[in-house]
Amino acid sequence: MTFFESINPCTQECIDSIQETPLNTIDSYVDLAVSSWHAWKSRHLSDRVTILHSFAKLLEQKKKTCIDLISQETGKPFWEATLEVNAAIAKVMLSLQAYHDRLNKVSYETNDAHLEVAYKPIGVLTVLGPFNFPVLLPLGHIIPALLVGNAVVFKPSEYTSVVGQWIIKLLYEAGVPSEVLSMVLGGGAQGAYLVAHPKIQGVLFTGGYQTAVAISKSLAETPEKMLALECGGNNPLIVSSFNDQDTVVDCLVKSAFLTTGQRCTSMRRLIIIKNSNTRSLLDHFIKQVGALRVGSMLENPEPFMGPLISEKAKEQFFNSASKMKALGAHTLYESHATFDRGFFVTPVIVDVSHCYKTVPDIECFGPLLHVIHVDSLDEAIDVANHTTYGLSASLISTNAQEFDRVFNSVNAGIINWNKPTNGASSQLPFGGIGKSGNFRPAGYFAVDSCVYPVASVRNKQVL
Secondary structure (H helix, E strand, O other), X not given: OOEEEEEOOOOOOEEXXXXXXXXXXXXXXXXXXXXXXXXXXXXXXHHHHHHHHHHHHHHHHOHHHHHHHHHHHHOOOHHHHHHHHHHHHHHHHHHHHHHHHHOOOEEEEOOOEEEEEEEEEXXXXXXXXXXXXXXXXXXXXXXXXXXXXXXXXXXXXXXXXXXXXXXXXXXXXXXXXXOOEEEOOOOHHHHHHHHHOOOOOEEEEEOOHHHXXXXXXXXXXXXXXXXXXXXXXXXXXXXXXOOOHHHHHHHHHHHXXXXXXXXXOOEEEEEEEOOOOOOOHHHHHHHHHHOOOEOOOOOOOOOXXXXXXXXXXXXXXXXXXXXXXXXXXXXXXXXXXXXXXXXXXXXXXXXXXXXXXXOOOOOOOOOEEEEEEEOOHHHHHHHHOOOOOOOEEEEEOOOHHXXXXXXXXXXXXXXXXXXXXXXXXXOOEEOOOHHHEOOOOEEOOHHHHHEEEEXXXXXXXXX
């Protein structure tokens, strides 16, 4: 038996020692899902809805336990973990709304035939969850998948397996059959085995681009498998004009540093159009960054930022910052605080205005921000599009026509106006273009990746 440890990133203490799922056990989970999903999809929709509503009620009742587990395993402050759990509770109703909005049966009549489009579940899906939102993002796929009648084999991130186990047990308690929803624990080997399994009919993945490449390569000889990818971004925020500098600074801080920059929609590039309105903005922003509280969720008052998820993530963060300096970036704010333990970092802000074209087009999953000064909105749009990613973008401007230009010209799946780059809504699709995904968004549109359309032409005349 092989075990791995779940580590509290605030204390570096072991939360739990977890047994990896043996690969032959994965076979048995998938076989059981295959044999049971027909009965699950044949149950009346109202039965599945009732079970999922029961889950939402249980999660509401046990909210504090879930919040504590998320904070313990990710290092998130309690206030942020609370937001995640509240959004997860709302996910059931939103998934049901999306089901009715997007999958209604459609029929037409002609002189001699009845035409119909209906939707069927795909079969057995695997959901590969991320660590940064260990409850909300996996449930964003699991709930619609179960709702429409699929069976699911779920593998949480190895960094948040304690949370993953807890949430699956709660789904069982709500009435989801264990043969319809199973869990695989482990790292890359277990994930790769699931993806390549010949009886898995679809893969729903949220995570980094390199893992998405590996998944795509694994499925190269099985293009019949459904694949939905959400792979992060190198997201720009353009500042043009504003009336309230303090509100704008708050927007920038949230865009760049919520969840310690560990959001796929975090602002990675701040593009400032040089004018009299923006002249003092950067100084005010950096002053506010210096005042951010970084620390453990147990501190009082609670911090704004917790730690990064792991020692590896911390090393990668500092390596990325060092590379920027080697390329000639000018440091505006240096990570300065020292911590006795934990994977804590403070933000790093660098001006890359003169060298942004040579900066690697990667997603640094941490509080590293590039600042780029430009002379016009046209130049800002060009800089914003200087990336192979395309998840999120935002414009700060008092001019609606400027937003129209940004909306029509910037390549991204989420484009906000006077809102943070990470101001995504569960009532909207969540996904991007380029290296950010494969045109199968999650969020409100996640249910689309859990079904396939069936067209039927029915002759009115009996032959």
